[in-house]
Amino acid sequence: MNKRKVTLKDIAEKTGFSINTVSLAMKGQRVSEDTRKLIVETAEEMGYIGNALASSMRSGLTGTIAIIVGDIANPYFASIIKGAVNLLSAQQYSAIIYNTEEREDYEKNSILSALRQNVDGILYCPVVKDGPNTELLAKSNIPFVIFGGISQNPEINTVGLDDEKGGYIATQYLLERGHRDIVFLNGPDFAHSSKERLSGYKQALLEAGIPYDERKVLHCDLKNDKMIWDQVKYQLSQVLDYTGVITYSDMTAMRLYSLLDSEDFKDKAISARDIIGFDHVMATFPLPIKIASVGAKDIKMSVVATSLLLDLIHKTSQEVKKIVLDVKVYVP
Amino acid sequence: MNKRKVTLKDIAEKTGFSINTVSLAMKGQRVSEDTRKLIVETAEEMGYIGNALASSMRSGLTGTIAIIVGDIANPYFASIIKGAVNLLSAQQYSAIIYNTEEREDYEKNSILSALRQNVDGILYCPVVKDGPNTELLAKSNIPFVIFGGISQNPEINTVGLDDEKGGYIATQYLLERGHRDIVFLNGPDFAHSSKERLSGYKQALLEAGIPYDERKVLHCDLKNDKMIWDQVKYQLSQVLDYTGVITYSDMTAMRLYSLLDSEDFKDKAISARDIIGFDHVMATFPLPIKIASVGAKDIKMSVVATSLLLDLIHKTSQEVKKIVLDVKVYVP
DNA sequence: ATGAAAGCGCTAACAC
DNA sequence: GTGTTAGCGCTTTCAT
Numbered sequence: 001m002n003k004r005k006v007t008l009k010d011i012a013e014k015t016g017f018s019i020n021t022v023s024l025a026m027k028g029q030r031v032s033e034d035t036r037k038l039i040v041e042t043a044e045e046m047g048y049i050g051n052a053l054a055s056s057m058r059s060g061l062t063g064t065i066a067i068i069v070g071d072i073a074n075p076y077f078a079s080i081i082k083g084a085v086n087l088l089s090a091q092q093y094s095a096i097i098y099n100t101e102e103r104e105d106y107e108k109n110s111i112l113s114a115l116r117q118n119v120d121g122i123l124y125c126p127v128v129k130d131g132p133n134t135e136l137l138a139k140s141n142i143p144f145v146i147f148g149g150i151s152q153n154p155e156i157n158t159v160g161l162d163d164e165k166g167g168y169i170a171t172q173y174l175l176e177r178g179h180r181d182i183v184f185l186n187g188p189d190f191a192h193s194s195k196e197r198l199s200g201y202k203q204a205l206l207e208a209g210i211p212y213d214e215r216k217v218l219h220c221d222l223k224n225d226k227m228i229w230d231q232v233k234y235q236l237s238q239v240l241d242y243t244g245v246i247t248y249s250d251m252t253a254m255r256l257y258s259l260l261d262s263e264d265f266k267d268k269a270i271s272a273r274d275i276i277g278f279d280h281v282m283a284t285f286p287l288p289i290k291i292a293s294v295g296a297k298d299i300k301m302s303v304v305a306t307s308l309l310l311d312l313i314h315k316t317s318q319e320v321k322k323i324v325l326d327v328k329v330y331v332p
Numbered sequence: 333m334n335k336r337k338v339t340l341k342d343i344a345e346k347t348g349f350s351i352n353t354v355s356l357a358m359k360g361q362r363v364s365e366d367t368r369k370l371i372v373e374t375a376e377e378m379g380y381i382g383n384a385l386a387s388s389m390r391s392g393l394t395g396t397i398a399i400i401v402g403d404i405a406n407p408y409f410a411s412i413i414k415g416a417v418n419l420l421s422a423q424q425y426s427a428i429i430y431n432t433e434e435r436e437d438y439e440k441n442s443i444l445s446a447l448r449q450n451v452d453g454i455l456y457c458p459v460v461k462d463g464p465n466t467e468l469l470a471k472s473n474i475p476f477v478i479f480g481g482i483s484q485n486p487e488i489n490t491v492g493l494d495d496e497k498g499g500y501i502a503t504q505y506l507l508e509r510g511h512r513d514i515v516f517l518n519g520p521d522f523a524h525s526s527k528e529r530l531s532g533y534k535q536a537l538l539e540a541g542i543p544y545d546e547r548k549v550l551h552c553d554l555k556n557d558k559m560i561w562d563q564v565k566y567q568l569s570q571v572l573d574y575t576g577v578i579t580y581s582d583m584t585a586m587r588l589y590s591l592l593d594s595e596d597f598k599d600k601a602i603s604a605r606d607i608i609g610f611d612h613v614m615a616t617f618p619l620p621i622k623i624a625s626v627g628a629k630d631i632k633m634s635v636v637a638t639s640l641l642l643d644l645i646h647k648t649s650q651e652v653k654k655i656v657l658d659v660k661v662y663v664p
Numbered sequence: 665a666t667g668a669a670a671g672c673g674c675t676a677a678c679a680c
Numbered sequence: 681g682t683g684t685t686a687g688c689g690c691t692t693t694c695a696t
Contacts, residue, residue: 003473007689018667023691032665047471052448053394054689057385057672064428064449073414073616075407082405085431089438094445096396097429099417106421113426116384117396139379141335257620284405288589289620339673350683355675364681386673389688 006048015042026050056118064094065309066114066122070102071223076249077125079284080147083302084123091310093120100127102223107133115140121309123147129192143312147305149192150322157312159305159323163193166294166327167200170246170276173292173329175208179244179274184217185232185256187248194219194248197278201246216240220252229255237264244274253277253291280330290332297328338380347374358382388450396426397641398446398454402434403555408581409457411616412479415634416455423642425452432459434555439465447472453641455479461524475644479637481524482654489644491637491655495525498626498659499532502578502608505624505661507540511576511606516549517564517588519580526551526580529610533578548572552584561587569596576606585609585623612662622664629660 008026012019015038025031025039026048056062065088069077085095096119098110104127111133114122122144126134130151137144138156150160167184174182184201187194202212218235221228236245236259247253253275260270272290280295281287304323311317340358344351347370357363357371358380388394397420401409417427428449430442436459443465446454454476458466462483469476470488482492499516506514516533519526534544550567553560568577568591579585585607592602604622612627613619636655643649 005689009689019690020668020692021666023689024666030665035665049444049447049472051450051689053385053389053450054672055691057389057674057689058691060672062385071414072417073407073410075405075410075617078405078407078410081429082403082431085404085429086433089431089441089445094428094430094449096426097413097417098421098426099414101418109421112381113421115381117426118383118385140381251618254618254620258618285407286583286587286590288586337673341673351674352676352684353682355673356682362681367681383673386688387675389673389690390675392688 005051006043006046007051008048011039011043011046011048014046015039060118062118062120063092064096064117064119066096066098066110066117066119066124068098068100068107068110068114068122068124070100070125070127072097072099074251075281075285076251076279079281080125080300080302080305082284083300084306087303087306088310093310102127104128104131104133108136111137111140115142121145121313123305123309125149128190143309145305145309145312147301150324152192154322155320157308157321159301159308160193160325161294161296161301162324162327163196164200164203166278167197167246168204169200169327169329170197170278170294171201171204173276173331174244174246174274175204175210177244177273179242180208180210181242182216182244182246183236183240183242185245185247185252186217186219188221189219197248216242220248233259233264237262237268243270245270245276247275247277250277250279250281250287250291250293253293254287254289257289257291276329282330282332287332292329292331294327295330297326299325301325337383338375338378339383340380343371343375343378343380346378347371392450394450394452395424396428396449396451397638398428398430398442398449398451398456400430400432400439400442400446400454400456402432402457402459404429404431406583407613407617408583408611411613412457412632412634412637414616415632416638419635419638420642425642434459436460436463436465440468443469443472447474453477453645455637455641457481460522475641477637477641477644479633482656484524486654487652489640489653491633491640492525492657493626493628493633494656494659495528496532496535498610499529499578500536501532501659501661502529502610502626503533503536505608505663506576506578506606507536507542509576509605511574512540512542513574514548514576514578515568515572515574517577517579517584518549518551520553521551529580548574552580565591565596569594569600575602577602577608579607579609582609582611582613582619582623582625585625586619586621589621589623608661614662614664619664624661624663626659627662629658631657633657 008019008022012022022039025036071077088095100106124144124146125148129149130153145157147159150158205212218232220232276292278294280293340351340354344354354371357368403409420427432438432442456476456478457480461481462485477489479491483490537544550564552564608624610626612625
């Protein structure tokens with residue numbers, strides 16, 4: 001028993017109508033109620049399941065969206081993907097997910113694969129802002145939105161957080177709690193958001209009359225690079241004087257917190273209250289540690305980015321949008 | 333400038349060869365080195381990007397796999413998805429991800445969508461074992477693997493953990509640490525793995541000569557249902573006597589741990605050491621809390637399930653496989 | 665309201 | 681080694 005899939009043709013033969021009429025009936029268009037009913041019932045009976053490939057071939061639309069991110073297991077991205085997927089599926093879109101491991105060559109492969117699949121649009125969080133991959137995408141003429149960082153290219157639709165303000169309010173949060181020596185465990189220095197947040201950090205210190213000390217700003221890799229992290233640990237445990245820490249992400253905050261137990265930090269007396277992170281992953285994830293976090297205010301970036309993409313696909317909006325989301329400190 | 337996508341036909345016209353030859357050349361088959369080179373270079377130059385839809389239409393293979401799970405933001409699933417996606421993309425497969433919110437109707441829609449997309453195979457973690465959705469999938473004649481729980485249906489390929497042993501060794505772990513009053517914060521009672529783990533729990537107690545007390549087994553929803561969780565909290569803080577807890581997942585362990593801070597648990601003195609969870613999410617996620625966890629030993633379920641699915645697709649294996657992975661306790 | 669015909673871009677089957 | 685032909689299943693266009 002080798003069940004070939006039931007096609008419109010099969011239904012047409014069974015009901016005596018033409019393929020065309022069957023197609024129309026299935027979509028409830030321009031056919032009499034009687035034939036519609038007959039056809040739909042026959043289809044049901046025969047176990048008809050449409051062929052999206054064939055539809056797409058002709059219509060030029062696939063109803064699929066590609067989501068390209070650095071690490072789908074990272075709760076930050078996982079939460080964004082979930083938000084996007086839920087919104088998309090409500091509009092009958094499917095999502096193809098690409099995991100780039102934060103590698104530009106994988107990013108390129110992912111983009112090419114997405115283009116080959118004729119996706120209707122792409123949500124893309126690039127590792128490097130305005131690099132060759134973004135260029136490649138821009139040349140492809142397919143709607144896409146860059147999220148998680150604002151591309152400088154004025155032609156490109158972007159959604160991101162107000163990182164400068166984020167750095168500012170994170171610093172302010174710790175200042176208000178009496179800290180005057182604040183380490184900033186920032187992201188990689190090539191990242192645009194790192195620069196922006198640093199700028200906010202400096203501004204807050206300036207306003208508080210605290211001199212900026214560049215030794216207190218460390219950079220940690222997005223990935224959990226052992227060497228870099230060992231270096232960070234050494235600085236934090238042996239070298240620097242501080243009472244509070246800002247981390248680039250809540251994940252980094254967690255790693256930091258994990259360190260605090262060890263012997264090396266015995267005389268530091270840093271607690272969860274003295275740390276503030278970014279991304280507000282607690283919103284979707286039951287973190288047992290009470291660490292404050294900077295995140296988008298009132299709204300989810302995934303929803304904004306996905307809505308924008310859908311608008312672009314449906315040509316609702318034409319002009320390029322660069323959306324900067326307001327941020328706030330979430331205190332658990 | 334409305335760039336239509338470059339097709340094989342365009343390349344054929346430019347080079348003077350037939351469409352067929354161009355197609356063959358692009359795949360490096362049966363053509364002379366000279367023509368291959370010319371064609372490939374011309375394609376490159378013209379910015380040719382294949383059309384997977386058209387290929388699939390003819391060949392019957394799409395090179396896409398659907399992954400259907402209850403909650404893609406849950407680190408347990410996120411980690412599985414990442415493992416699967418990485419393995420798949422290494423073999424040139426794309427992954428369409430469906431998030432079912434643990435709802436059977438969403439599951440059904442996801443399955444139908446996947447079938448419409450003509451995916452080559454499906455990885456599916458159903459909410460209910462052997463329910464109508466699994467039935468639907470089985471009737472579709474497309475290769476699929478159920479993971480995260482062993483379907484009782486002998487016709488269906490499954491990959492799961494040895495849950496009975498898991499419950500057993502989790503209990504043993506706490507017994508060895510001197511606990512004699514152990515609460516089991518188990519999963520929903522309709523879940524097969526809940527039953528299996530409970531069975532292991534009972535067995536371990538029996539062997540230790542500790543009478544089984546059914547009041548000590550609570551059920552918590554997969555989702556963070558407030559009412560159920562409040563009830564659990566009440567039982568744990570006011571009613572039950574215990575010194576250790578086994579939780580159904582590491583996420584549940586985290587929620588539990590979050591409770592421990594509150595006033596209600598002041599006289600309980602339960603610490604992270606007295607809790608053991610399931611899933612071993614720490615493997616991919618920097619949890620700052622030192623909670624032991626039961627997980628697959630030596631190997632990742634995602635890899636096993638994906639490999640099995642690929643085998644099925646490539647017809648490497650024909651007979652139905654029911655793979656039960658060995659488990660161990662991971663102590664942080 | 666229904667049908668006939670064309671064709672989306674590619675690949676498989678067969679010819680030469 | 682290369683070309684010709686047919687057709688995957690559907691939608692679109694145009695005719696009736």
